[in-house]
Amino acid sequence: MAAFLARRLLNYLVLCVLATFMAFALASATFRPLDALAQRQPPPPASTIEAKRVALHLDVPIPQRFGIWAEGVVLHGNFGTTVADAPINDELWRRAGISLRLFLAGTVIGVIAGVLLGVTAAIKQYKIFDHVTTLFSFLILSTPVFVIGTLLKVLWLPVNQAAGTQILYFNGESTAGFSGTGWEMFVDRLQHLVLPTVAIAIGLAAVYSRYQRSAMLDVLGSDFLRTAQAKGLRRGQALFKHGLRTALIPMATFFAYNIGLLIVGATFTEKIFTWHGMGEWFIDSINTHDINAVAAIALFVSVMVLIAGMFSDIAYSALDPRVRIR
Amino acid sequence: MTIPDPVMVAAADQATETRAIGEDVQATSRGRLVLRRFLRKKLAVFGLFMVVCLFLLAFLGPHLTKWTYTSQDYTAFLQAPSSSHWFGTTQIGEDVFAQTMRGLQKSLIIGLLAALLTTGLAAIVGSFAGYFSGWVDRGLMWLVDLLLVLPAFLIIAMLSPIFRGKTWLIFVVLLAAFAWMITARVVRGLTISLKEREFVQAAKFMGVKPARIIFRHILPSMASLLIIDYTINVGGVILAETGLSFFGFGVQPPDVSLGTLIRDGTSSALTFPWLFQFAGGLLILFVLAVNFVGDGLRDALDPNSGKSRAR
Numbered sequence: 066m067a068a069f070l071a072r073r074l075l076n077y078l079v080l081c082v083l084a085t086f087m088a089f090a091l092a093s094a095t096f097r098p099l100d101a102l103a104q105r106q107p108p109p110p111a112s113t114i115e116a117k118r119v120a121l122h123l124d125v126p127i128p129q130r131f132g133i134w135a136e137g138v139v140l141h142g143n144f145g146t147t148v149a150d151a152p153i154n155d156e157l158w159r160r161a162g163i164s165l166r167l168f169l170a171g172t173v174i175g176v177i178a179g180v181l182l183g184v185t186a187a188i189k190q191y192k193i194f195d196h197v198t199t200l201f202s203f204l205i206l207s208t209p210v211f212v213i214g215t216l217l218k219v220l221w222l223p224v225n226q227a228a229g230t231q232i233l234y235f236n237g238e239s240t241a242g243f244s245g246t247g248w249e250m251f252v253d254r255l256q257h258l259v260l261p262t263v264a265i266a267i268g269l270a271a272v273y274s275r276y277q278r279s280a281m282l283d284v285l286g287s288d289f290l291r292t293a294q295a296k297g298l299r300r301g302q303a304l305f306k307h308g309l310r311t312a313l314i315p316m317a318t319f320f321a322y323n324i325g326l327l328i329v330g331a332t333f334t335e336k337i338f339t340w341h342g343m344g345e346w347f348i349d350s351i352n353t354h355d356i357n358a359v360a361a362i363a364l365f366v367s368v369m370v371l372i373a374g375m376f377s378d379i380a381y382s383a384l385d386p387r388v389r390i391r
Numbered sequence: 392m393t394i395p396d397p398v399m400v401a402a403a404d405q406a407t408e409t410r411a412i413g414e415d416v417q418a419t420s421r422g423r424l425v426l427r428r429f430l431r432k433k434l435a436v437f438g439l440f441m442v443v444c445l446f447l448l449a450f451l452g453p454h455l456t457k458w459t460y461t462s463q464d465y466t467a468f469l470q471a472p473s474s475s476h477w478f479g480t481t482q483i484g485e486d487v488f489a490q491t492m493r494g495l496q497k498s499l500i501i502g503l504l505a506a507l508l509t510t511g512l513a514a515i516v517g518s519f520a521g522y523f524s525g526w527v528d529r530g531l532m533w534l535v536d537l538l539l540v541l542p543a544f545l546i547i548a549m550l551s552p553i554f555r556g557k558t559w560l561i562f563v564v565l566l567a568a569f570a571w572m573i574t575a576r577v578v579r580g581l582t583i584s585l586k587e588r589e590f591v592q593a594a595k596f597m598g599v600k601p602a603r604i605i606f607r608h609i610l611p612s613m614a615s616l617l618i619i620d621y622t623i624n625v626g627g628v629i630l631a632e633t634g635l636s637f638f639g640f641g642v643q644p645p646d647v648s649l650g651t652l653i654r655d656g657t658s659s660a661l662t663f664p665w666l667f668q669f670a671g672g673l674l675i676l677f678v679l680a681v682n683f684v685g686d687g688l689r690d691a692l693d694p695n696s697g698k699s700r701a702r
Contacts, residue, residue, distance in 0.1 A: 083541040088549065095552045173507045187413055203686075207678035209630050211637050212653065212671045224659060323574065325542035332544070333634065337657070348638055359549060367540050 066382055073378050079369040081364070086131055088363030089356065093127045093141045096354035098148050118328060121148070121356075134357060138364070145357040146352075153361050156346065161365060163238050164342035167331050170262040170368070175269025180316065182270060183277025184309060187285060198274060207269035210330045214264040214337035233259050236339045253379060265330050270328070276319050280312040287311075317380040324373035328366055428691035435687020441680035445673065449495040458486035460493035460647060472665050479665035481655070485684075490647055497648040500672070501563055501632050506624035508567030508637050509574070510617055517578025518569065518605045522586060532579070535572045543569035544634060551640035559642055560618035566628055574620050581613050615692035626678045633674060648676045 098121055103114055112293065122130045137143040144153035185200040196237060205213070218235050225231055234240070234257045243253055295304040332344030339345075343362055350358035382388040414637075429435055429614070456477065458464070463484040464476070472479045478487035520531040539587075547565050554561040558624025585591060594604050610617070629649075635641035637657075644651070648669050656667030 080536055080540050083537055087537065088541060088545075091546065091549050095550055097552065124647075203679060203682055204675070207626065207630075207682055208675050209633055209637075209653075211657065212635070212675065215657050215667065219660055219664070286560040322539070325539070325544075329542050329634070333637070336638070347545065347548070351551065351640070354552070363541060363545070366542070366545065370540050 066388070069382065069388065070378060074375065077374050078251065081367040081371055082366040084370075085135075085360060085364045089131045089134065089360040090127050092356045092359045093130060096351075096356055096359075098244050098354040098356060099123070100354065107327055132361075134360060144361040146354055147358050148355045156358075158363055158364070160346050162342060163340060164331060164335070165324050165346065166238070166258065167261055167265065167334065167342060170258060170329060171265030171269065171331065171334075172327060174262060175266035176320075177309070178266065178270040180277050180313070181275025182274035184281050184312070186274065186278045187281035187312075189286075190282065195278075195387070198278075202271035204272050206266055206275075210264060210268055210333040211337055213267060214261070214334055217260050218337075228250055231261065232256065235260065240338050254279075261334045262338060263336070264334045265327065267311070268330055269323070269327065272323060273316070273319070276350055277312065280315045281308065284308045284312045314381065314384045317377040317384065320376045320380070321370075321377040328369060336361060411686045425691045429687050431692060432687040434683045435691075438680040438683025438687065439607040441676060442684060445495065445677050445680070446499065449492055449499055453489060453496075454652040456486065456488055458489040458536075458699075459644060460485070460489045461540065462486070462489075469663060476671045479663075483664060487665060487669060490652060491649075492650045494647045494649045494670060495677075496630055497559070497642060497646065498632060498650070499677070501559065501566070501642075501648070502625045502629035505563045505566040505570075505632070506621055508564065509570045509624045509628065510621045512567060513571035513574035513620070514578055514610055514613075514617055517575035518582045520575070520610050521579035521582025522601060522605055522609065525585070528579070532576075535575055537647055538569060538572050546629065547635055548638065551635070555643060560647065562632075562641055565637075566631055570624065570628060570631065574624075577616070577620075578613065582609055582614065585609050585612055619685060619689045619692060621686055623683060626685070629674070629678055629681075662667040 099114060099118060102109060102117055118124055122133055125133070136147055137145055142154070143162065144157055146152055147156075182198050182202075186195040189195050208216075221233060221235075225233070238249075239254050239259050240257075243250070243255070259276055289311075290308055293307045294300060298306070328344075331342070332347060334340070335342045335344040336348065343365060346358065347362045349355075453459070464480060464486065465484055467476060467480045468484050469482055470476055470480045472487075476486050476488065478491055480486060481490070516531055516535075519530045519646070543566075546569050552566060554565070582605075591604060591608055594608055599607075632641055632648060633650030633653065636648045637654045639651075639654070642648040642651055652670035653667060653674070656663075656670060660667040
């Protein structure tokens with residue numbers, strides 16, 4: 066199994082490098098980072114623009130430019146500077162922390178809720194619970210994240226007004242200029258975290274509940290489940306130990322595929338709830354034609370995909386003994 | 392064509408057989424069977440009805456009002472819905488109804504076109520990868536893996552400076568170019584198993600060219616999968632389109648789509664809800680309807696899904 070995971074890891078690492086290169090090359094080919102400088106009024110002298118061009122390495126071909134950037138990343142852990150000459154590193158770690166908080170909370174809640182809803186819907190197939198969950202997930206799947214986020218704000222506003230105080234906040238990841246003890250800080254962060262997390266988790270729960278329902282339905286009709294009950298297990302035990310475990314195997318694969326969905330969803334959520342995370346940074350970097358920043362974000366995203374992929378491989382081999390023997 | 396097509400021969404054989412049996416038993420054609428199964432799903436029929444209604448609304452609606460999506464009413468700024476402006480007006484006096492209809496048109500056309508390209512691309516890449524195993528397969532599947540690492544949304548957003556100020560057709564092509572990967576994998580898997588079937592082997596040994604085998608024998612055999620995939624893609628592509636337009640990376644002003652309208656309305660959703668709710672509501676309604684149709688088609692076309700085994 067170690068060999069299997071090592072082979073997968075190598076495959077993912079190569080994909081990571083290629084994906085980052087692809088992002089760097091696409092950004093280099095389409096972005097015009099000098100336009101903002103050249104269009105200033107009064108126009109800067111040609112020598113200034115030329116100096117900027119050299120500073121951004123725009124005078125060398127794209128593969129060589131990527132080489133310069135990648136060398137800095139690999140050897141010195143330095144992601145270069147933005148178009149405005151600010152170091153990317155500081156920004157990257159701060160924003161990554163903010164986004165990861167959202168990713169983690171959203172994924173854990175979304176996956177658990179989705180699996181529970183899906184399993185219950187499958188066991189109670191064609192009963193009222195199943196119909197309600199199905200309708201709910203269809204409705205959520207048809208609603209873009211940015212509409213869900215805005216609707217959450219619209220729905221929560223009366224609650225805040227009725228309470229006369231801000232129970233949950235609509236903007237930012239923490240109150241600006243907030244000072245307090247560790248516990249007060251935690252509560253403040255939590256008040257900001259709830260609505261964005263719900264916005265992400267609700268979409269994931271809808272997706273996973275559909276997958277989990279059909280995976281569980283496949284298992285429910287199988288012979289081994291009947292055998293498990295025939296040898297004396299209670300139905301609940303049989304469903305949990307034999308049914309759910311088998312039905313979770315395909316979910317490991319879906320999880321790896323859906324990490325992109327999570328990242329894009331988080332981008333919208335950050336924009337709606339004005340969180341200063343990676344997603345917001347990505348949008349801003351495209352608007353400022355910032356090649357280095359976009360490449361750094363692409364690397365972050367591909368590392369996220371890599372971690373999700375490894376996680377799903379490990380989950381797969383933990384759930385399915387056949388993979389371990391191979 | 393001098394060499395008889397093996398599928399045609401087989402079909403003709405089957406037809407004679409059916410006719411022979413059909414003298415005492417009434418045979419149900421596949422089309423009739425699928426239609427009957429589809430009509431049994433109330434939600435799917437409702438979805439189809441909604442899709443047709445929304446199409447009629449999008450293309451007939453603009454003729455019902457005297458306002459166009461660019462004209463401004465200088466006597467009504469930020470007015471709530473009324474008899475002269477059915478969906479209200481914007482900050483600069485544009486009629487929200489006319490804008491929403493225009494946005495709906497754009498989103499519908501982009502969705503239908505881009506989904507068609509997506510499914511087509513997935514079918515071609517997947518079937519070629521599956522049919523020619525070896526380095527073609529490995530190369531194409533590597534491409535699929537690579538494109539799956541970076542979400543399509545990020546790639547198209549990065550490429551958006553290219554089509555800024557150009558025709559929206561480039562946007563449609565880009566939407567399709569980064570959405571075909573997962574379907575291509577499914578098509579590849581099916582192709583690998585179809586490749587071993589007698590009718591494909593027969594065609595192969597008769598000397599039919601690989602490209603012809605793929606387009607005449609393999610792809611038609613998975614038509615139901617492709618139809619279902621197309622329907623699901625319509626919803627997915629429209630969500631992608633509105634998402635990109637929401638950030639200004641998609642449809643460019645002065646043109647509008649549901650995504651740009653929702654973006655403009657989002658900031659004032661709490662105070663002037665009519666700027667947000669109509670575009671958002673129609674978007675949800677359309678994607679929901681398409682998903683219902685897709686689900687119904689899946690049950691009607693694919694005998695192995697759900698409880699549709701009953702005729």
